[in-house]
Amino acid sequence: MVEKEIEFALPVTEDRVRAFADAVGEDNQILLDGEAAQRAGLPNILAPPTFTVTQIFEVPREERERRLGANLNYERVLHGEQEFIYKRLPVAGENLAGVMRIAKDFTKEGKRGGTMRFVTYETVFTDEEGAEVLTALYTLIETSKDASS
Amino acid sequence: MSNPWNITLDAVAPGMKLEDISYGPLSRDDIKRYAEASGDDNPIHQDEAYAKRSGAPTVFAMGMLPAGYLAHAVSDWFGGPQHLRRFKVRFTTRVWPGDQIVCRGTVNEVEGNTIKVSLEALRKGAGPEGLDLPKEEQALKGEADIELPE
Numbered sequence: 420m421v422e423k424e425i426e427f428a429l430p431v432t433e434d435r436v437r438a439f440a441d442a443v444g445e446d447n448q449i450l451l452d453g454e455a456a457q458r459a460g461l462p463n464i465l466a467p468p469t470f471t472v473t474q475i476f477e478v479p480r481e482e483r484e485r486r487l488g489a490n491l492n493y494e495r496v497l498h499g500e501q502e503f504i505y506k507r508l509p510v511a512g513e514n515l516a517g518v519m520r521i522a523k524d525f526t527k528e529g530k531r532g533g534t535m536r537f538v539t540y541e542t543v544f545t546d547e548e549g550a551e552v553l554t555a556l557y558t559l560i561e562t563s564k565d566a567s568s
Numbered sequence: 569m570s571n572p573w574n575i576t577l578d579a580v581a582p583g584m585k586l587e588d589i590s591y592g593p594l595s596r597d598d599i600k601r602y603a604e605a606s607g608d609d610n611p612i613h614q615d616e617a618y619a620k621r622s623g624a625p626t627v628f629a630m631g632m633l634p635a636g637y638l639a640h641a642v643s644d645w646f647g648g649p650q651h652l653r654r655f656k657v658r659f660t661t662r663v664w665p666g667d668q669i670v671c672r673g674t675v676n677e678v679e680g681n682t683i684k685v686s687l688e689a690l691r692k693g694a695g696p697e698g699l700d701l702p703k704e705e706q707a708l709k710g711e712a713d714i715e716l717p718e
Contacts, residue, residue, distance in 0.1 A: 435605070442598075442605035443636030444591055447572055447648060461650075468639040468649050472632050476607040494622075498631050502656035508649055 421488035424520040427477045429544065433511040435473060436466045443467055453511075466509040469501075471544060471555050474517055487521055489538050491561050499537065499560035505553045515544040515552060522556065533563035572648045577716040580683050586673035589641040593668050593693065594629055602633045624662075625696040631659040634669045634708055638689045641671035646683065646714040653682065657689075657710035667693035669707070676711075683714045 433453075440450040445467055448455035456464045484491065509515055522541035529535045540557045592598075599613050608630045611618040619627045635657045643649035663669065670690040677684040687710035695701030 438605040442602040443633070443640055445640055447640075447643065449648060449650070459648075465649060467636065468643065468652050468655055469632060469636045472606050472608070474607075498659055500656065500658045501632065501635060502654070503652075504654050505652055508652070 422486045424518050425478055425483065425486050427474070427517050427519070429471060429474055429477055429509075429515040429517050431466055431470070431509045431511055431513050431515060433464065436464055436470065436511045439470050439473065440464075440467050443469065461510065463511040466511065468503060468505070468508065470509060471503070471515075471517075471542070471553065472501075472557075474519075474542060474555075477517070478519065483519070483540070487519070487540075489521060489524065489559075491536075491538060491559060495562045495564070497560045497562070498557075500539075500556070500558035502556040502558075503553055504556075506551050507553075509544070509552055513546060515546060517542050517544050523558075529562065535563070536561040572644050573646070575645070575647055575716070577678075577681060577683075577718060580675055580678055580716070582675055582677055584675040586641075586645045586675070586685070589644065589671045591634075591637040591640075591669045591671070593666050594633070594663065596627065596665050599627065599629050599633065599665070602630065602636070606630070606632065608632065625698055627665065629663040629665075629667075631657075631663070631708070634663050634689050634691075635659075635710075637669050638671050638687055638708055638710060642673060642685065642687060642712045642714070645673060645685075646716065651714045651716055652712060653715050654713040655710070656712070657687070657708045659707070660709055661691065661705055661707050663691045663707050664693065664695050664701075667691040667695070667707075670704075673712075681715050681718065683716065685712045685714065687711060 519542040523539035689708040691707040
């Protein structure tokens, strides 16, 4: 049975934050060094702006597909757009709660003929007090068979 | 490498161009490191044979890797990532091993404490043999809102 939303926990561990910061070439010490973060008035290192893509560790694609039932053919799927709307950045050591759902699902004509289907997964992340931290919008584009050949 | 700029709200005006920040050239190790850190283990980004079966001449970067660089650049232009309120990107073409990523930004609007910026990341490089790609083209188009203290 298809579910309306998926609830999951996203651990923002120091190890994950540092590994991610390193992978996107971050050299701002408030993302890497706890003491530098504290000198800047932060409780701990901040997660880089795109860090919550690590939610794929918690809800892998197969599980997302099975539970939300977008029924996409991943041989013809591209990552089209990504958006983040921030109240603040996550801080290492906290555990975010994520709620993911399909926010948009529509089809339009492609420029080169055929149709393109746009599916946007929205995930709202809240902190341990229940306050919103950020929203992530992940948009996939499924091209029609004609356009991708 | 780059460092957060010290920029104040009154120094920002519409039309202001931010100084280009360049990353790379991107290596396969960079792609592997990002795959491990992000959880994006799609084999199309790391497995040459799989990429070829999927119709690509070789492996290419996950879009979120240059998007991560672009988020880094916009963070640095405005004093650090803590000032970001919104970051959006659209992926316009693939980024290949060997490409440099050049991040560009222009201030569009300043409304109160909020600065609206349009963003672009170019891929610069020869690209895979046989594809005959332009040496420089837009790979990501984006926008961001930044909130600076008074």
